[in-house]
Amino acid sequence: MPTNIADVPKNLLSDFDLVADPEMMRNPQQRMTDALVNxxxxxxxTxxxxxxWIVTNYEMGHEILSNPDLFGSFxxxxxxxYEQRPRLIPLESDPQSHPRYRRLLLPVFAPNIISKMEDKIRKRTINVLDEAxxxxxxxFLWDIAKPxxxxxxxxxxxLPQHMQPQFFEWENGFYRAETVExxxxxxxxIAQYLSQAAEDHVTNPRDDVxxxxxxxxxxxxxxxxxxxxAICYLLFLAGVDTVAAMLTFIANYLAQNQDLYQKIKADKEFLEKATDELLRMHAFINLNRICEADTEFHGVQFKQGDNIVVPSFVTDRDATTFPDPHNFNPERSKVExxxxxxxGDGPHKCIGMHLAKLEIKIVLxxxxxxxxxxxxxxxxxIKAHGGTTMGMDNLPITWTA
Incomplete structure (x- = not known):
C-alpha cells in the first residue's frame, strides 16, 4: 500500500502543490525556488x-532516476x-522491454542523423521568424516557440502542418483542462487522430518516422x-510541448538579462557553450518514478506504489552539485x-535531447x-502553469530590429 499521510513524520510534511499553487500560475520558477530550492x-x-514525495537533492534524484528496477516509470x-492515454513507449516501458524500444528509436535521434536536419530546421526557423x-x-511562445x-x-x-492549431488545443487540454473527464x-x-494517421501510413507509406x-x-x-x-503518442506530447516550453523560459530570462543576450548576438561560439547552462537553469519537467517495493531511502521509508517526484528545475539548482547555482556560468566544467x-537521467533520459538542443541553438x-x-x-x-511539465502560457515582448 502507498504511503498514508498519517504515517509521514511531521518534519517531512509539506503543503506545496506542484499543479495548483496560485503562484505557479504567475511565476513557476520563482515559486519553485521559494518553496523547494530554499x-x-x-x-x-505533500x-x-x-x-x-518530492526529492530536491541532485544526487538522490540521480540515484532514483538511474534505478528502474526499484523506481519504475509507470x-x-x-x-x-494513465486514464487519458495509452502507455507511453518507451518512457513507461518496464526495464526488460525498454532497451528493445530504445534501440529502435536511437538511430532516428542519433547525433549524426540530427545534424543532417540542421538546414531544414534553420529554413523553417527563418520562415517563422520572418513572418512573426x-x-x-x-x-514569443505562440509566434515563435510553438510553431x-x-x-x-x-x-x-x-503529419500535416495545417493541423498545428488543432494540436495545440488538444495538447493544452490534455495537460490542463479543468476536469479529469x-x-x-x-x-x-489525440489517440484517435494518431491511430487514423498510422492507418493512412499503412495504405500510403512514405519516408518518415x-x-x-x-x-x-x-x-x-x-x-x-x-x-x-503508443510511441507516436509520446512523440506527439514531446514534439508539441517540451522545446516550446524551454525556449520560452530562456527567452523570458534573456529579456531580463540583455547583457547576456548581447554576448549571444556577438559570438556564435559563446552560444554553443551557453546552451547547456541555459538548459540547466530553465529545466521544467517534474520527473517522477513509482516505488516498486517498500524500501528505506536515505532514512526515509518509501512504500510500494509511492509516487516520487524529482523536479528537474530544483535538482539543477542544488548548490551541493552546482556551485552558485542561480548564476549563469557557461565556464562550468564539461561534466558539470x-x-x-x-x-532527465538514467536509462529513460530523453532520446530527443540532441534534436531539442539543436532546435534551441538555431532559434536563438x-x-x-x-x-x-x-x-x-x-x-x-504573463500567465503560467505547473504540473508534470511547468511552463509559460504566453510571453508578450517588444523588440527592435
Whole structure:
C-alpha cells in the first residue's frame, strides 16, 4: 500500500502543490525556488495530487532516476495516471522491454542523423521568424516557440502542418483542462487522430518516422499497431510541448538579462557553450518514478506504489552539485555543464535531447541575427502553469530590429 499521510513524520510534511499553487500560475520558477530550492530538506511529502514525495537533492534524484528496477516509470505524471492515454513507449516501458524500444528509436535521434536536419530546421526557423517579426510586439511562445519545433515534429512524423492549431488545443487540454473527464476527452482525440494517421501510413507509406515504425523489425518481430500508436503518442506530447516550453523560459530570462543576450548576438561560439547552462537553469519537467517495493531511502521509508517526484528545475539548482547555482556560468566544467536534469537521467533520459538542443541553438541564433534588443511588454499579462511539465502560457515582448 502507498504511503498514508498519517504515517509521514511531521518534519517531512509539506503543503506545496506542484499543479495548483496560485503562484505557479504567475511565476513557476520563482515559486519553485521559494518553496523547494530554499527548503533545506532533501525529501518531503505533500498530500496534493494523489500524495507524493518530492526529492530536491541532485544526487538522490540521480540515484532514483538511474534505478528502474526499484523506481519504475509507470505511470508517468503529477498526478500519476494513465486514464487519458495509452502507455507511453518507451518512457513507461518496464526495464526488460525498454532497451528493445530504445534501440529502435536511437538511430532516428542519433547525433549524426540530427545534424543532417540542421538546414531544414534553420529554413523553417527563418520562415517563422520572418513572418512573426512583421510586428514590433509579438507573443514569443505562440509566434515563435510553438510553431518551430512543432513544425519539425510534424514533418518527421508525416503529419500535416495545417493541423498545428488543432494540436495545440488538444495538447493544452490534455495537460490542463479543468476536469479529469475533459483531459480524458482530449487524450482520446489525440489517440484517435494518431491511430487514423498510422492507418493512412499503412495504405500510403512514405519516408518518415511513422512509416519506419510500421515497417521496422525489432528482434525479428514487427511492432504491433498498439505499440506504434503508443510511441507516436509520446512523440506527439514531446514534439508539441517540451522545446516550446524551454525556449520560452530562456527567452523570458534573456529579456531580463540583455547583457547576456548581447554576448549571444556577438559570438556564435559563446552560444554553443551557453546552451547547456541555459538548459540547466530553465529545466521544467517534474520527473517522477513509482516505488516498486517498500524500501528505506536515505532514512526515509518509501512504500510500494509511492509516487516520487524529482523536479528537474530544483535538482539543477542544488548548490551541493552546482556551485552558485542561480548564476549563469557557461565556464562550468564539461561534466558539470552536461549533467543537468533538463532531459532527465538514467536509462529513460530523453532520446530527443540532441534534436531539442539543436532546435534551441538555431532559434536563438537566428532570432539574435534579426533582433537587436527585446523586452517583456507587459509582465502583468504573463500567465503560467505547473504540473508534470511547468511552463509559460504566453510571453508578450517588444523588440527592435
Amino acid at each position: 527548503d533545506e530538506r532533501n525529501i518531503f511529502y 498530500p496534493h495530487n494523489g500524495g507524493h 505511470p508517468i505524471g503529477v498526478p500519476a495516471n 517579426l512583421q510586428s514590433p510586439e509579438i507573443d 518551430i519545433p512543432t513544425g519539425v515534429f510534424l514533418e518527421m512524423l508525416g 475533459a483531459r480524458v476527452d482530449y487524450g482520446q482525440k 511513422m512509416s519506419m515504425l510500421l515497417e521496422v523489425e525489432v528482434e525479428g518481430e514487427r511492432l504491433s499497431r498498439d505499440e506504434v500508436d 555543464r552536461t549533467m543537468h536534469h533538463a532531459f 541564433e537566428e532570432f539574435a541575427k534579426r533582433v537587436n534588443a527585446f523586452s517583456i511588454s507587459d509582465e502583468s499579462k
